[in-house]
Amino acid sequence: MSSFAASHLRLVSSASSRLHHQHGFPPHRPAKFFFSSSSTSMPGFGTGVALERKKKLSSFVEAAAVRHFVGSLTRAEGLRFAVVVARFNEIVTKPLLEGALETFKRYSVKEEDIDVVWVPGSFEIGIVAEKLGKSGNYHAILCIGAVIRGDTTHYDAVANSAASGVLSAGINSGVPCVFGVLTCDDMEQALNRAGGKSGNKGSEGALTAIEMASLFQHHLN
Numbered sequence: 001m002s003s004f005a006a007s008h009l010r011l012v013s014s015a016s017s018r019l020h021h022q023h024g025f026p027p028h029r030p031a032k033f034f035f036s037s038s039s040t041s042m043p044g045f046g047t048g049v050a051l052e053r054k055k056k057l058s059s060f061v062e063a064a065a066v067r068h069f070v071g072s073l074t075r076a077e078g079l080r081f082a083v084v085v086a087r088f089n090e091i092v093t094k095p096l097l098e099g100a101l102e103t104f105k106r107y108s109v110k111e112e113d114i115d116v117v118w119v120p121g122s123f124e125i126g127i128v129a130e131k132l133g134k135s136g137n138y139h140a141i142l143c144i145g146a147v148i149r150g151d152t153t154h155y156d157a158v159a160n161s162a163a164s165g166v167l168s169a170g171i172n173s174g175v176p177c178v179f180g181v182l183t184c185d186d187m188e189q190a191l192n193r194a195g196g197k198s199g200n201k202g203s204e205g206a207l208t209a210i211e212m213a214s215l216f217q218h219h220l221n
């Protein structure tokens, strides 16, 4: 398992209903908005170490009452995803998509819970992501593209539009939209990030999509 995934697993949320009752917060959203099952704790929470530190560090006492909400990578079953992929620079976006699909599979997302939508270029990703988000059919949308610098300022326009398009799609639809669009100076940089020596950013994007989908579905719903 990658260190990225391992750190997610360590960060599984924990808090006790005792704290909930003690502090009576949030008054309007009781159990449902609260932590879900996990025996794994934030480091130091509810342990002898925490009690020891409580005595020494009054600020830690306050910190112990703070509730942490983190999406889980191990509760992906049943979550539905769309992947919006740009055909432009397909030699890069195809391996990014493959990396994403492999990662979804590895984290127990079923093939029938994933739809892949192709668009001409990264500029077109945002509008499609927003429509998919608003459809109510998906828990998260992963956006994949590769913008590679040319001779003119066209690169900046496409890269910035893709970023703001994906951001707007998430905000306007209320569904997490993940930015898996490479913005590279040359093809070598792009291929290195599509399964080459710098990893696969499509795979990383899938992990982010699972975490965000879980956060929304299991904690913020």
Ligand SMILES: Nc1c(NC[C@H](O)[C@H](O)[C@H](O)CO)[nH]c(=O)[nH]c1=O
Residues within 6 Å of the ligand: 086, 088, 089, 120, 121, 122, 123, 124, 145, 146, 147, 148, 149, 154, 155, 158
């Ligand atoms: N140059 C790149 C583009 N350009 C195409 C645009 O995304 C768009 O399809 C066109 O302007 C029509 O609206 N797309 C990329 O994904 N990557 C590029 O490097």
Ligand SMILES: CC(=O)[C@@H](O)COP(=O)(O)O
Residues within 6 Å of the ligand: 147, 148, 149, 150, 151, 152, 153, 154, 155, 158
């Ligand atoms: C986005 C690009 O880099 C490319 O398609 C445009 O290249 P150019 O700036 O050389 O026209």
